[in-house]
Amino acid sequence: MTNNLHILALAYVYPPDSGSGAFRPLYFMNYLAKRGVSVSVITVKTEDFHVDASVDKALVNIIHPDIKVLRCSVIRPMDALINIKNKIFNYDNASSGQNINLEKPIYKLKRTDPAGVVGYFSNIISGLLTCPDHHVGWIPDVLKKARHLIKQEKIDYIYATGGPWSCVLAGAFLHKISGLSLILDFRDPWISNPNFCKKPPFLRYLEKKMEAFVINSAKAVIANTDELRADFLNRYSCLNEKNTHTITNGFEKIENPVSHQKNKYVSLVHAGELYMSRNPANLLEAIEELIKEGKINKDLFRIKFVGGISINDLKLNELLRSQYLERVVELYPRVSHSEALLFQQGADVLLLIQPDFPLQIPRKLFEYISLQKTVLAITEGCSATGNIIRNKHLGVVVENSMFAIKTAVLEMYQLWEKNQLLPLNIDEVAEFNNEVLAGKLEKIIREIAGK
Numbered sequence: 041m042t043n044n045l046h047i048l049a050l051a052y053v054y055p056p057d058s059g060s061g062a063f064r065p066l067y068f069m070n071y072l073a074k075r076g077v078s079v080s081v082i083t084v085k086t087e088d089f090h091v092d093a094s095v096d097k098a099l100v101n102i103i104h105p106d107i108k109v110l111r112c113s114v115i116r117p118m119d120a121l122i123n124i125k126n127k128i129f130n131y132d133n134a135s136s137g138q139n140i141n142l143e144k145p146i147y148k149l150k151r152t153d154p155a156g157v158v159g160y161f162s163n164i165i166s167g168l169l170t171c172p173d174h175h176v177g178w179i180p181d182v183l184k185k186a187r188h189l190i191k192q193e194k195i196d197y198i199y200a201t202g203g204p205w206s207c208v209l210a211g212a213f214l215h216k217i218s219g220l221s222l223i224l225d226f227r228d229p230w231i232s233n234p235n236f237c238k239k240p241p242f243l244r245y246l247e248k249k250m251e252a253f254v255i256n257s258a259k260a261v262i263a264n265t266d267e268l269r270a271d272f273l274n275r276y277s278c279l280n281e282k283n284t285h286t287i288t289n290g291f292e293k294i295e296n297p298v299s300h301q302k303n304k305y306v307s308l309v310h311a312g313e314l315y316m317s318r319n320p321a322n323l324l325e326a327i328e329e330l331i332k333e334g335k336i337n338k339d340l341f342r343i344k345f346v347g348g349i350s351i352n353d354l355k356l357n358e359l360l361r362s363q364y365l366e367r368v369v370e371l372y373p374r375v376s377h378s379e380a381l382l383f384q385q386g387a388d389v390l391l392l393i394q395p396d397f398p399l400q401i402p403r404k405l406f407e408y409i410s411l412q413k414t415v416l417a418i419t420e421g422c423s424a425t426g427n428i429i430r431n432k433h434l435g436v437v438v439e440n441s442m443f444a445i446k447t448a449v450l451e452m453y454q455l456w457e458k459n460q461l462l463p464l465n466i467d468e469v470a471e472f473n474n475e476v477l478a479g480k481l482e483k484i485i486r487e488i489a490g491k
Contacts, residue, residue, distance in 0.1 A: 045485065046078040046193060048186060050200040050214075052175055052207040054083035054109075055099035058377050060312070060403045061227055064264075064289055065201050066102065071478030073104040077485075080108040080189060082182055088114040090174060096376045110185050115177035118169045167243045172205040172230075172250055182210045183217065190218050197259075197485060201225040209250060212257040221259040221488060227289070228264075229399045232271050235316065255279070259488055262287050262481070265424040268399045285484055288428075289403045290474035291410035293466070294381075305340045306456040308416065309387035311380045311404055313347040317396040320345065323418060324359040324369065326446035331364045336453050343391070344370045346383045384411050388461055389452055394419040395440040401425045406472055409434065412463040416448060432469055 049069055053061035065081070073079045089095065103109065170176060189195065198220050200211025208224050215222040230236070230251045236244065255261060255276050262285045263269040269286045273279050314320060327343065330336045349356075349371065360369060375383070384390060390408040392415060394400070401424045408415050415435030419425045426437045438448040455461050470476065 044076075045196050045489065046080070047072065047485065048189065048195045048198050048220075049079060049081045050182065050186075050198065050207050050211050051081055051083050052178060052202075052204050054081060055103060056086060056095050056097045057084075057089060058094045058096035058099055061201075061203065062099070063403060064225075064227055066099070067290065067292065067474040068478045068481055069107055070102070070104040071475050072482055073106045075478070075482060077482065079104075079106070080110065080193070080195070082110045082112060082186055082189075084175070084178055085111040085113055088116075088178075094374055096378075099377065110189065112178055112181035112185055114175060115180065116174070117177065118166065118174070164240060164242075167240060171243060172209065172247050173203065175204045176206045176209075178206055179210045179213065183214060186214050187217065190220070195220060196489060197221050197223055199223045199225065199485075201227060203228055203230070205230055205247070205250065208254045212254040215257050222254075222257055223260045223262065223485065223488075224254060224258045225262045225287075226264065226268060226272075227403075229268055229271065232268070232275075232399055234396050234398075252276070259283065260285065260484055262484070264288055265399060265401050267424040267427075271399055285480075287477050287480050288472060289401065289406045290472045290477040291406040292474055294410045303386070303388055305342050306389070306453055307387045308343040308389045308391050309383050310343075310345050310391040310393065311347060311384055311407070312402070313374065314345060314349045314393060315351060318393045319351050319353060319356060320349070320393055321353060321356040321359060322440055322442045323391075323393070323445050323449075324356070324362075324365060325442045326449055327368065328359060328362055328364045329442075329446060330450055330453075331368070335450055338364060338368050341368050341453065342370060343368060344372065344383060344387075346372045346380055347374050348372075381407075381411075384408070384413070387413055388456055389414050389416050389435075391415075392417040392419065392425065393440075394423070394425045396420075397425070398423040401428055405429070405434075409464065409469050409472060410466070412466055414452070414461055414464070416452060418445060434464065434469075 049065060051065035053059050054065055055062055069079045069081060198211050198214055200208045200222065202208040202225070211222050211224065214220070231244070231248050236247070239247070255272070256278055260283050261272055261279060263272060264287060266286050269284055273284055310320070327336070327341070331338045359365060384407070390411065390413045392402060392405060394402055395418060398420060405415065405425065405428070415429055417425055417429050417435060417437045418440050419437060420439065421430065421437050429435055429437050436448050436452070438444045452461070
């Protein structure tokens with residue numbers, strides 16, 4: 041392709057941030073640059089990363105050398121107030137930048153929000169000053185730097201990916217200011233997210249207005265699942281089959297990802313932090329019962345949670361201390377992306393825990409695909425995650441029921457004993473390769489541009 045397009049990409053989550061959302065804009069923009077499209081990326085300054093951000097400096101080396109990266113400041117006037125609130129209510133704000141010792145697994149109970157009138161109004165104030173998210177103070181510097189860039193160079197389109205939703209909001213503001221067409225890329229649902237209903241009514245009202253504003257500002261809307269695309273089409277009359285698209289998350293092909301040597305024990309690995317409804321309690325109870333019943337040998341079974349657990353659940357806490365699971369369950373803190381890949385490469389089965397999120401597919405599933413491992417997914421069968429695993433024969437989908445999980449785990453254990461856990465055929469899922477998906481994105485852009 042000739043270099044006749046210049047895309048300005050707004051991506052708050054971008055290397056060296058190693059959060060799940062960083063990889064989609066990283067690889068999509070890399071492949072666009074490789075195909076001759078000029079790409080400028082506006083992201084956040086490293087020193088202004090949120091305290092909860094995960095950082096992997098090695099990821100910066102993957103950014104295509106032709107991509108121009110501009111980093112913007114974040115104004116967080118709420119920080120002082122939030123820190124005071126956290127101290128008052130004894131929140132645990134341990135920094136994620138600690139040195140990692142894989143010999144010392146960790147488990148951290150997450151404290152609930154403060155109860156009562158004080159807690160209610162505290163949450164209202166925090167919500168108002170961080171709407172739609174904690175990164176809203178990024179927008180002023182984005183608009184300043186973007187306007188300067190647009191004056192200097194010929195920009196054809198604005199591409200904004202979210203969450204965080206302040207990023208797509210910045211894209212809509214920039215569209216109004218510059219007149220440039222806007223392409224929105226939703227990596228997750230915004231107001232259709234199941235957790236959205238937990239927000240106070242006035243915040244839900246504000247964010248519904250914000251989502252409508254950005255949707256109505258867009259020339260094209262991209263969803264990362266067919267289910268989310270259908271949800272947008274159902275809710276917005278300005279959207280139609282031509283201006284609303286699906287581009288899933290994708291994977292990078294990994295050379296020799298599968299070890300053909302059988303492990304001395306069956307190893308299940310979950311990569312990424314577990315929180316909210318991603319609760320492994322039913323899974324652990326199922327494994328505990330199988331051990332008690334003598335159906336699996338606890339010396340031949342390991343389950344590794346890499347990334348920590350932040351769930352306040354008494355049942356889970358008791359299971360993690362169970363004598364039957366003492367050597368079976370291994371807990372590790374957050375690690376670098378390369379270290380996480382090593383954990384996954386050593387697994388026999390890769391684990392997904394994704395209940396109650398019907399429109400979303402976690403990015404880790406596509407990384408799992410690249411590793412050609414069997415997937416055990418605890419999710420609804422009719423969900424976006426369940427549909428793709430079942431339709432593409434990626435593994436087993438099971439409801440979040442102890443009895444259903446117990447059956448699935450036993451079947452996988454028996455297959456492992458017979459050495460019948462076979463690798464996936466990567467050629468059958470080539471449509472999810474990041475290079476292929478970036479080609480779909482370029483086609484959408486060029487169709488809009490008429491180039």
